[in-house]
Amino acid sequence: MQFDDSRAVYYPVSDLRITRGSGIYVTDSDGRDYIDCASATFNLSLGYGHPGVLRAIREQSEKLIHATSSFQTDVINKLSARLVELAPKRLTKAHLKVSGGSTANEGAIKMAQRATGNRDVVTLFRSHVGQTMAMAGLSGNAFRKKSLPITAVGGLQVPDPYCLRCFYGQERDSCGLMCVDRIADFLEYASSGSVAAVLVEPISGNGGNIVPPDGYFTRLRELCDTYNVKLILDEIQTGIGRTGRMFAADHFGVEPDAMTVGKGLGGSGAQVAAILASDxxxxxxxxxxxxxxxANLLSAAAALATLEVIDDPAFLANVRTTGAVIMERLSGIRSLVPCVADVRGVGLMIGVEIVNSEGRPSAELTNHLAQRAMDFGLVLRTSRYGHGNVLKIRPPLILTVEEAHLICDRFEALLRAHGD
Ligand SMILES: Cc1ncc(COP(=O)(O)O)c(C=O)c1O
Known part of the structure; x- marks a missing residue:
């Protein structure tokens, strides 16, 4: 009998073994192809094996793979300058000596703590800001903290702008943005009185693809200025073209004090993240x-190649176009398949909220649909946070309009077959 090497893997894994990837497709050991609507871990902005990224890694590997970050290297200097050039104008420095998104967020918090002399961090309900001890402690979900006696910087979680199920029972058009205004009460009554930062994902990724209402970020910026609290945007999922703009900050027109990027910056999977900070x-x-x-040199070379592809108006316009195709088609499906309660998103960051026949959020049905999606040639992932009832559609940004339709055809067939 063949030795089952997967038994040595610490965490549980699916029976499926992936052997190859190309563009938007992954292939399993039986030779079946799937469109990866999760872009692996939401990080393959340019899909599997983008030739420009591979070339950059190959060329850099022949020159230098690693140098200690106290020395200058061309590739780190260039990537820092490029990120600063692309970022909202208040952000003038790039810090690349982080190992991923979680440590980028921790670094941005340290910067805010140092600048303000304050300690606490405000995050949103349902937020996911990473899985180091500190970031798991700050994320807005009990189940992430449940198995560990986590101790972290003073964090307070406040209601998120989840208009479909508003914490304050308000309607989007008439709420007066209570979800921002009431943060003042949390600062006054729930914090230690020493708040350094608000750390927020512009669109809550794992929390259910929650898109804030118009005016949310203008009001949040004002609130931060009033209380001398630094505004940190976690753009680890939303950044690097995902919304059809380079950063979601551009989409929402907000100037943060710091911003973190990761995931999509590596293009086809290079491990790179950064903190962008104001003076x-x-x-x-x-x-x-x-x-x-x-500040890994291979990853930095991959990131530069990725930015070269994404920082092209035609490329970003295609993200908006393909995203609009999916949004429109899935919104149409809503009237045909009652399990779809909401379709929301910006660019290619789309979420479909699933309910049962009684109209209640159903994690069970959502998980079932994600499992059955494989039979229809789709990799779909779910939001585990909140009600756990959102299917996430975030394919690589290289998607064509034809491929966007193909995703919708398969998605519709899936819902018709299993959506009740
Ligand atoms: C919004 C957001 N912030 C932070 C992180 C943490 O990034 P990393 O896994 O690279 O530490 C993630 C990862 O899923 C994320 O989605």
Whole structure:
């Protein structure tokens, strides 16, 4: 009998073994292809094996794979300059010595703490800001904290702008943005009185693809200015073209004090993340946030190649067009298949909220649909946070209009077969 090597893997894994990937497709060991609507871990902005990214990695590997980050290298200098050039104008520095999104968020918090002399961090209900101890502690879901006696910086979670199921029972058009205004009460009565930052995903990714209403970020910026709290945008899922703009900050027209990027920056899977910070937040001493595999040269080369592809008006316009095709088609499906309660998104960051025959959020049906999606040639992932009833559609940004229709054809067939 063949030795089952998967038994040595610490965490549970699916029976499916992936052997190849190309563009928007992954292939399993039986030779079946699936459109990956999760872009792997929402990080393959350019899909599997993008030739430009592969070339950049190959060329850099022949020159230099690693140098300690206290020396200058062309590739790190260039990537820092490029990120600053593309970022909202208040952000003038790029810090690449992080190992991923979680440590980028931690670094941005340290910067805000140092700049303000304050301690606590405000995050939103249902938010996911990473899985280091501190970031799991700050994320807005009990199940992430349940198995660990986590101790972290003082964090307080406040209601998110989830208009479909508003915490305050308001309607989107007449709420007066209570979900921002009431944060003042949390600062006053629920914090330690020493709040350094608000850390927020512009569109809540794992929380259910929650898109804030118009005016949310203008009001949040005002609130942060009033209370001298730094606004950190976690653009680890939303950044690098996902919304059809380089950053979701551009889409919402907001100037943060710091922004974190990761995931899609690596193009076809290179491990790279960054903190972009304003002058005011640039005072963190050199080695107070520094990881061995941060500022990795191969990854930086991949990131530069990725930005070259994505920072093209035609490329970003295609993200908006393909996203609009999917939004329109899936919104049409809503009237045909009653399990779809909402379709929401920006660019290619789309979520479909699933309910049961009684109209209640159903994690069970959502998980069932995600499992059955494989039979229809789709990899779909669900939001585990909140009600756990959102199917996420976030294919690689290289999607064509024909492929967008193909996803919708398969998705519709899936819902018709299994949506009740
Ligand atoms: C919005 C958001 N922030 C932070 C993180 C953490 O990033 P990483 O897994 O690279 O540490 C994630 C990862 O899923 C994320 O989705």
């Amino acid at each position: 005011e937040l640039s005072g963190l001493p050199a080695n107070d946030h520094s990881f061995t595999y941060g």
